[in-house]
Amino acid sequence: MHTNNVAILGTGNLGKSIAEGLLSNGQYKPENIYVTRRNTKSIQHLKDKGLQVSSDNTFAVKNCRYIMLCVQPAHLENVLKEIKPYLDPEKHVLLSVIAGISIDNIRDIVGDFPIVRSMPNTAIAVQQSMTCLAFNAKAAHVEADVKEIFNCLGETLVIEEELMAGATVLCSSGIAFNMRFIRAVTQGGIQLGLDADDAQKIAVQVSKGASTLLTINKSHPEQEIDKVTTPEGCTITGLNEMEHQGLSSAVIKGLVGSYKRILDLKEQREKESM
Numbered sequence: 672m673h674t675n676n677v678a679i680l681g682t683g684n685l686g687k688s689i690a691e692g693l694l695s696n697g698q699y700k701p702e703n704i705y706v707t708r709r710n711t712k713s714i715q716h717l718k719d720k721g722l723q724v725s726s727d728n729t730f731a732v733k734n735c736r737y738i739m740l741c742v743q744p745a746h747l748e749n750v751l752k753e754i755k756p757y758l759d760p761e762k763h764v765l766l767s768v769i770a771g772i773s774i775d776n777i778r779d780i781v782g783d784f785p786i787v788r789s790m791p792n793t794a795i796a797v798q799q800s801m802t803c804l805a806f807n808a809k810a811a812h813v814e815a816d817v818k819e820i821f822n823c824l825g826e827t828l829v830i831e832e833e834l835m836a837g838a839t840v841l842c843s844s845g846i847a848f849n850m851r852f853i854r855a856v857t858q859g860g861i862q863l864g865l866d867a868d869d870a871q872k873i874a875v876q877v878s879k880g881a882s883t884l885l886t887i888n889k890s891h892p893e894q895e896i897d898k899v900t901t902p903e904g905c906t907i908t909g910l911n912e913m914e915h916q917g918l919s920s921a922v923i924k925g926l927v928g929s930y931k932r933i934l935d936l937k938e939q940r941e942k943e944s945m
């Protein structure tokens with residue numbers, strides 16, 4: 672076995688994004704990435720690129736060190752029970768990207784094991800993920816290696832596991848929230864007379880520009896806003912109107928709603944398994 676082979680069990684939206692990211696940044700050779708899915712038809716393109724594609728999770732586990740659990744929460748228990756006989760805590764590291772499933776939930780099924788919770792987003796496909804990571808004590812020795820994998824796919828932040836639900840909302844759902852803002856700006860631009868392609872091009876570049884300013888200047892958003900808002904000008908007029916309509920409040924309420932949904936689903940799953 673190649674010491675660092677990666678298995679992605681459940682190659683759907685996120686699993687595919689991870690596979691594409693690992694592949695295109697060159698840290699992994701295609702043959703060292705094992706991807707599984709019950710029906711492999713829709714990941715045929717990964718096979719064409721040289722990845723090891725299979726519907727057999729145990730085959731992937733036998734050949735890999737890092738086992739990424741990328742199925743939906745409802746499918747996790749079955750997958751863990753299926754691979755458990757082939758898991759070796761000296762050889763394998765489990766990395767779960769599954770929202771609302773704790774390290775303890777996984778440990779309850781597989782026993783004491785190196786387990787990492789990782790919360791990336793779909794921008795991992797283009798090496799621009801923000802990935803939050805939490806390690807259990809057994810996985811402490813792989814922290815540097817795991818960080819290196821995800822650092823090649825964007826930025827990483829190690830957090831306490833109890834913050835993982837909040838991180839899921841900001842980090843993973845955050846891509847969708849940002850997309851909706853960009854889309855809304857595009858729609859507004861169309862109403863102001865720009866054609867759809869030009870409006871989107873402007874919205875995307877402005878978003879990138881705003882992020883880059885904060886990254887490079889290490890500034891506070893309000894400092895950057897103050898540079899744009901000419902007294903009595905159009906920016907402050909637009910900004911205040913957005914706030915009168917509840918922009919910040921809507922965003923915060925959305926984030927809190929999303930967070931509560933993670934906790935509700937977790938509670939529901941726990942009740943069902945009792």
Ligand SMILES: NC(=O)C1=CN([C@@H]2O[C@H](COP(=O)(O)OP(=O)(O)OC[C@H]3O[C@@H](n4cnc5c(N)ncnc54)[C@H](O)[C@@H]3O)[C@@H](O)[C@H]2O)C=CC1
Nearest residue numbers: 681682683684685708709741742743744746768769770843
């Ligand atoms: N989509 C996203 O942006 C993010 C998703 N997540 C988490 O990642 C997980 C997957 O999410 P998605 O990729 O959106 O879901 P998805 O439904 O697109 O992908 C899951 C895949 O697992 C496959 N699968 C189901 N049972 C299987 C089995 N026994 N063996 C092998 N494959 C099996 C399904 O066929 C499907 O392709 C979820 O637990 C979610 O909470 C976390 C962060 C971001």
Ligand SMILES: O=C(O)[C@@H]1CCC=N1
Nearest residue numbers: 769770839840843844
């Ligand atoms: O919406 C969801 O439940 C998953 C987890 C974070 C992103 N997608």
